[in-house]
Amino acid sequence: MGERGRELTLGDLPRPPLFKLVDPDGNDVFQKTEVGGESARVAALFSDRELAGEFSAGAAAHGMEALSGLDPRELSDWGSVEDFALSGADFVLVVSQSGAGLFHAGDVAHRVSEMAGEIPSPLYIISDESG
Numbered sequence: 001m002g003e004r005g006r007e008l009t010l011g012d013l014p015r016p017p018l019f020k021l022v023d024p025d026g027n028d029v030f031q032k033t034e035v036g037g038e039s040a041r042v043a044a045l046f047s048d049r050e051l052a053g054e055f056s057a058g059a060a061a062h063g064m065e066a067l068s069g070l071d072p073r074e075l076s077d078w079g080s081v082e083d084f085a086l087s088g089a090d091f092v093l094v095v096s097q098s099g100a101g102l103f104h105a106g107d108v109a110h111r112v113s114e115m116a117g118e119i120p121s122p123l124y125i126i127s128d129e130s131g
Helices: 049-062 078-085 105-115
Strands: 018-022 031-035 038-046 071-075 091-096 099-104
Touching (some): 018 049, 038 078, 049 071, 049 091, 071 078, 078 105, 091 105, 099 105
Parallel strands (some): 038 091
Antiparallel strands (some): 018 071, 031 038, 091 099
């Protein structure tokens, strides 16, 4: 493993189960903030339940008030992680024991589908006239 606190890459995404934060009704919650000078909705994904709880407890102190005081909810497989990444966020903050990274939500969904063994779309086949 890398050193604690380093910047994650998409290739460093932890394996499920992963955890998201939900409100008391079980709904996903996004932090509205500025990313790259533009307004964005950021979701958070964690490598373990304890880390998600710690993050939520201190989120307000780090300008992430919308994610403060929420409950961790398990995402047990790649399909549920992909669904979460595509659930309305512009970016996904991934936090693990070894570091953190902020990624475009579509990039996370694409990487997750690759990790699940699916063939990414679009798929092109190039052949000659004999097929």
